[in-house]
Amino acid sequence: MKRPPALVIGVAIVALWLLVAVFAPVIAPHDPLVSFKPLLRPGAAAFPLGTDLLGRDILSRLIWGARPVIFLSLAATLIAYIIGVGAGLLAGYRRGVLDAGFSFIANVILSFPVLVLYLVVIVALGPSYLNVVIAVTFGSAPAVFRIVRAIAIDIAGRDYIAAAVTQGEPTWRILLIEILPNAAPALAVDFCLRLGYSAIIIGSLGFLGLGLPPPAPDWGGMVTDGRALAFAFPHLVIFPCIAISSLVLALSLIADGLREARQ
Numbered sequence: 267m268k269r270p271p272a273l274v275i276g277v278a279i280v281a282l283w284l285l286v287a288v289f290a291p292v293i294a295p296h297d298p299l300v301s302f303k304p305l306l307r308p309g310a311a312a313f314p315l316g317t318d319l320l321g322r323d324i325l326s327r328l329i330w331g332a333r334p335v336i337f338l339s340l341a342a343t344l345i346a347y348i349i350g351v352g353a354g355l356l357a358g359y360r361r362g363v364l365d366a367g368f369s370f371i372a373n374v375i376l377s378f379p380v381l382v383l384y385l386v387v388i389v390a391l392g393p394s395y396l397n398v399v400i401a402v403t404f405g406s407a408p409a410v411f412r413i414v415r416a417i418a419i420d421i422a423g424r425d426y427i428a429a430a431v432t433q434g435e436p437t438w439r440i441l442l443i444e445i446l447p448n449a450a451p452a453l454a455v456d457f458c459l460r461l462g463y464s465a466i467i468i469g470s471l472g473f474l475g476l477g478l479p480p481p482a483p484d485w486g487g488m489v490t491d492g493r494a495l496a497f498a499f500p501h502l503v504i505f506p507c508i509a510i511s512s513l514v515l516a517l518s519l520i521a522d523g524l525r526e527a528r529q
Contacts, residue, residue, distance in 0.1 A: 273522075277520060286295055290330050298327040298329075315505050331483040331484055346460070350407045353415075354410065357415045358414065360470035369415070372408035384467060409458070427440060475487070
């Protein structure tokens, strides 16, 4: 079967960033925390992307900054899916009081603006790797729950589910063997999109100074550090913005490719 071009391009870009994140200690030309001559413009042999306000190599910080964005986004999205899929399957299949309770909690959380919700969690818990994951998970899990619940309600009314119940299959088997695989194609598309949203949120938290504590390399934090001198030294913000945009665009291309492949 011919693969959609969007899927191929998206996978290639994500794979590239994943390799950069995994092999950051080998690829990075300098220590991202060591200061050299500040505000060097791009083009120097030792600093091809220039240096920042404190003289740190921008290329090295971009390479090391890929690690928290990719790994934290992946961890937060996976945890959100474990919680959202589990609760959504149970609520959509069982209905009744369980469905009402889970739906009420999800609707309360989703009633808050997403970014405000993240800010409240980070301010309450403090900026750290774990708390960033908790904040993104807390904001994403209810949306995943609603998607899975709707799919589970639709599938639970089909004949083969009634046949499985008649045969005496346990609930866990019906949820994991009968319902979840049929929901997987739609969830795969949403997973890629939500992974991109998580990357944007982590970058946004870093931009607002609520992401990873300094001096940790952080794409959003790099934009914040350089925005005051962005007109005089545009390389301070251009390169981290390109990094974030390319990753999010690649994940969107994967989602579009998967959607096209389903059709």
